[in-house]
Amino acid sequence: MNTPYLTFDRITKTFGDIEVVAPHFDLGIEKNDFVVFLGPSGCGKTTLMRMIGGLDTPSGGEIRLQGVPVGPPDWRRGMMFQSYSSFPWLTVAQNVEFGMRYRHDLTEEEKLARRDHYLDLVGLYEFSGAYPNRVSGGMRQRVAIARTLASGSDVLLMDEPFGALDAQRRETLQVELRNIQKRDAKTVVFVTHDVEEAVFLADRVIVFSKRPARVVADIDITARLGADRHLDLRDSVGFFELRNEILRLLRKSGAGHE
């Protein structure tokens, strides 16, 4: 049997008396999969992501990437959290460059080209020289998205990254993220509370129970919708069926979802 690219092997996690994941939590994530975590608020999704990124450590068990236990954060696991703010003392462009500080494999010219490409992608090129505290919250979030993508990590850990964006920008970035993920063969773990966003982006949606988190459903979205995602898909019957199915699961899992 093949070992998954990313493995949670008999994980336990407690904060004092609080048990965050169900005892001996197991989960495998395949390379180049776009996996979305959905579940009730406070069930442990962020904690699971932080443990992949190395910002938190399991109380027991092991998380392995390509068979190797994960250690402290490094650029191969790029993290982007909703609260992950920009550095106020750096300009928008310098913030994006900062994401590439460990990319010794790139020349200065390549770094600058990547910086400009991703700034353009998130619609911030013209704000390159601005300081983050001079732009809106949604724009700061886009700076963080550009920085994460520019860093070129193999694994992208994204915790509600589009939360502060307006609907149109959000749709654009969803399509772009999905394209980048497929084109550049990234493995993405993405947390959202938005079921439509989950269905649109994911190859696989994992629905968690209330804390302590356990997997209540593991849905192969690509088997049902195909890998090619375009905005028209949102109007299809298959999309609606999946959305409704997941909303029902969330209601049952006690999410009290919108």
Ligand SMILES: Nc1ncnc2c1ncn2[C@@H]1O[C@H](COP(=O)(O)OP(=O)(O)OP(=O)(O)O)[C@@H](O)[C@H]1O
């Ligand atoms: N550093 C910490 N110390 C103590 N308790 C914590 C800590 N971090 C998280 N928790 C608790 O662990 C539980 C899981 O939190 P987590 O942020 O992982 O949930 P979540 O599913 O991401 O929630 P949300 O959807 O609201 O973002 C919560 O009860 C939270 O209060």
